[in-house]
Amino acid sequence: MLSVFERLALEAGQVIMDIFHSKVSVEQKADSSPVTEADRASEKLILAGLRAAFPNIPCVAEEEISAGVGTPELGRCFFLVDPLDGTREFVSGRAEFTVNIALIRDGAPEIGVVYAPGSGRFFAGHPGKAEALTLRPDQTISGRYPISVREGRPPLTVVASRSHRTPETDNYIRRIEGAEIVSIGSSLKFCLIAAGEADVYPRFGRTMEWDTAAGDAILRAAGGSTTTAGGKPLVYGKRNRAGEADFANPSFVAMGNVSGAPEF
Incomplete structure (x- = not known):
């Protein structure tokens, strides 16, 4: 396949x-x-x-x-x-x-x-x-x-959306002391973490499952994770939810081998 x-x-x-x-x-x-x-x-x-x-x-x-x-x-x-x-x-x-x-x-x-x-x-x-x-x-x-994720050590490299930054995302990044920010578009953000070139990708705002699935698969295979509020893994196939579009994602944080990243 x-x-x-x-x-x-x-x-x-x-x-x-x-x-x-x-x-x-x-x-x-x-x-x-x-x-x-x-x-x-x-x-x-x-x-x-x-x-x-x-x-x-x-x-x-x-x-x-x-x-x-x-x-x-x-x-x-x-x-x-x-x-x-x-x-x-x-x-x-x-x-x-x-x-x-x-x-x-x-x-x-x-x-x-x-x-x-x-x-x-x-x-x-x-x-x-x-x-x-x-x-x-x-x-x-x-x-x-x-490729594999790296062990995240301060200062962490944070990848953030070039076209879809939100105040919530910026607030989360400010909680990472000394964060080095790289702005880049598309699912490459997941891949940079998977390849050990970055550490954290916070996304607070609308994404759809097709935006994240392939990059998320690569990140998980490389030893990383993508989690939602409460540290739960991002799941796929979300449908028939009251007040929410089919296949819409909640806010999430993708990361490599990082300890002590802010919770949300």
Whole structure:
């Protein structure tokens, strides 16, 4: 399954970059978030590949949900797809956008890939093993090496959203003494922690499950965690909750091997 994820992410990345280097047309979805031809083309490619390879596993994808396509019946396993995470970065010409594909099993992200075609960074994870992949100039895989979270020591490096910072997030960061802040878009924040390049990613504000699943799978495989209030693991497949959108996440904090981080 992981090899299929990797192949589809690379193919989707090529489609995205072809559009990135042309004139990008931007539309607004019902929730006022931007969407482009690249989002839709990437998702179409990924979903076709997943449904051909794994016809019995349902797919939940951002643009299908936004377009009002009915959610499939979900069992123990399903795929979560964000075909272009960081659309604002994409539209702004920054290379921090990613392709995200994940398998959810029993509410937890089990397998995931995150590919940033603009920078060539590629991460993958499955239970007990997280890797960074290296690519040739033709965007084929040339090698891979294991990654893991580091032992967080002060001053901690905190990764925070470039486009979606909230006062609650800033208040949490201020409670981390001497924090070194790195602002970056998309699911790369999870991957930097997984690779031992950062320590904490607090997110207080709206995210959706497809935004986080692939990066969360890689982080957990690398020895990290993503928890909600009270230290409970972030769970997936959240539906039919009063007053809340399907697949919406609560606030969370993702981190590596860090002791003494503030609670929330």
